Amino acid sequence: MDWYAVHVVMAIYLKAEFSETFPVYENVFLIHASTEQEAVRQGVEIGECEEGDSEGSLTWDGKPAMQKFMGVRKTVLCVDSRNRPTEKTEITYSQFLFSSEGDVKKFCRGQSVSTVAVE
Numbered sequence: 001m002d003w004y005a006v007h008v009v010m011a012i013y014l015k016a017e018f019s020e021t022f023p024v025y026e027n028v029f030l031i032h033a034s035t036e037q038e039a040v041r042q043g044v045e046i047g048e049c050e051e052g053d054s055e056g057s058l059t060w061d062g063k064p065a066m067q068k069f070m071g072v073r074k075t076v077l078c079v080d081s082r083n084r085p086t087e088k089t090e091i092t093y094s095q096f097l098f099s100s101e102g103d104v105k106k107f108c109r110g111q112s113v114s115t116v117a118v119e
Contacts, residue, residue, distance in 0.1 A: 002081040004031045005092035006043035009070040012060050028092055036075055043072040
């Protein structure tokens with residue numbers, strides 16, 4: 001069996017009004033599975049279980065909200081996938097394109113920039 005990082009995408013929707021924007025979380029789960037397909041299946045199961053409104057306690061900007069499972073964005077086979085990941089093991093990665101080095105530096109400081117995710 002191998003170790004996979006499964007990227008599960010969850011979107012937030014307001015319950016009582018139309019959402020003009022869609023806040024999205026990409027949650028990464030470490031999955032131990034015999035195949036990539038099995039890892040994806042487990043990711044789907046996790047995402048579906050996470051759907052809902054947290055028993056009525058989920059809010060966004062103080063308004064009642066719910067989260068919806070949108071899909072598995074990607075699955076990454078961990079480096080040295082046969083051994084259990086430990087400290088400093090690379091478990092996933094993302095690639096982006098920026099229009100300038102300044103935008104890369106802003107991104108690294110957690111500031112908003114325009115970018116393209118490359119898959």
